Amino acid sequence: MRIASLLPAATEIVGALGLEDQLVAVTFECDHPVGIRDRRPVVVDTALPPGLDPGAIDAVVRDCVARGLPMYELDRDALAAIDPDLILTQDLCRVCALPSGAVDEALATIGCSADVLSIDPHTVAEVLDAITAVGRRAGATAAAARLVAELDARLDAVAAAVAGRPRRSALVLEWTDPPFVAGHWVPELIRRAGGEPVGCVDGGRSTTIGWDEVAAAAVEVVVVAPCGFGLGAAVEQAGAVLDRLPAVPVVAIDSASYVVRAGPRLVDGVEALAWALHPGAVPEPPPGRVARVR
The missing domain is CATH 3.40.50.1980 (Nitrogenase molybdenum iron protein domain)
Structure with a gap:
């Protein structure tokens, strides 16, 4: 399966499931697995100017939101050439990553029929569910189950330590x-x-x-x-x-x-x-x- 991850968290999940070799596209923010953005085509970049301090970043983001301007740029031509089978994206926060609505619009424009999975958790349990969902869509159900079990065990260990x-x-x-x-x-x-x-x-x-x-x-x-x-x-x-x-x-x-x-x-x-x-x-x-x- 050819997987395009348009969300750093999704790239991390794919790597943790042992599916890095199936990643065919990532974003400029994807840094885990280490060095992944140097080994894969980057199809999402930021529209924010470089070198801004926190106050200036906040001002630019507020202006973009108020004017309905994008904060991320999707390279549609590159995505079309890659022709992925599965695209991982999100709708949780348009400030944090490219929203899935922009992805759907792009796919319609370039004529791509990839399966799209939006990862939008609000709790830790939903993050673990997202791992399960990615594993299911990518054909790695058993690997996802093992990873979730391991993460649950570590959370239980912390709970016991601070109890x-x-x-x-x-x-x-x-x-x-x-x-x-x-x-x-x-x-x-x-x-x-x-x-x-x-x-x-x-x-x-x-x-x-x-x-x-x-x-x-x-x-x-x-x-x-x-x-x-x-x-x-x-x-x-x-x-x-x-x-x-x-x-x-x-x-x-x-x-x-x-x-x-x-x-x-x-x-x-x-x-x-x-x-x-x-x-x-x-x-x-x-x-x-x-x-x-x-």
Whole structure:
């Protein structure tokens, strides 16, 4: 089967199922399996200018949304030439990835009859269901079942490790200029890690919050997890929190890999957050995943 992944999380799922050799197209953001975008044609690129700081990115995104402009560019000619059997996409967030509506329109234009699977989870359980769905469509049902069982076992191990410990209140910032509190499955990640999320919307979209509200939340820890960015950028953006909340512990995490991407590595994110919230309860994660900034 020829699989075109137009979503980084889907690329990660395909790789975890052992189907990397069936991937025939990816996006500019696909970085797992490592180096995959260097080995496969990239058919989705960003329409955002390079080199913007968080405030400027927010301004451009708001303008694009208000004017109905695309934030991603699909190379229709390349996709037509590749002629995939299965296309993996999403409708969860038009800011995060190319929406499936744009894919359907493109397929109609180029005359492609590929099967399209939209991956739109709102909870960890639905992320695991998405793995099952990809496995079923790609003919890897047994591999998907094994992977889901392994991920479930690791989540159970974290739950056992943090059971009985005080649940530290945590505010997760998905952006810092302006500040956004995370939604979708992120509050659940905090709970599974032994924390109590504050200000988050379970299963909903991330929402803006004022710095005065952040200060008034009286949380025990702030987790800086900027959407689409790695640990280095998270540590850098954590500076905004250090200045405004001088007495609150601050944790930075590689959000792009372990928090906002609806793939198998969300479980790595739960393990990393459990280590940050409850030192000693679980093994320390490998370098590059999470850091205690203060």
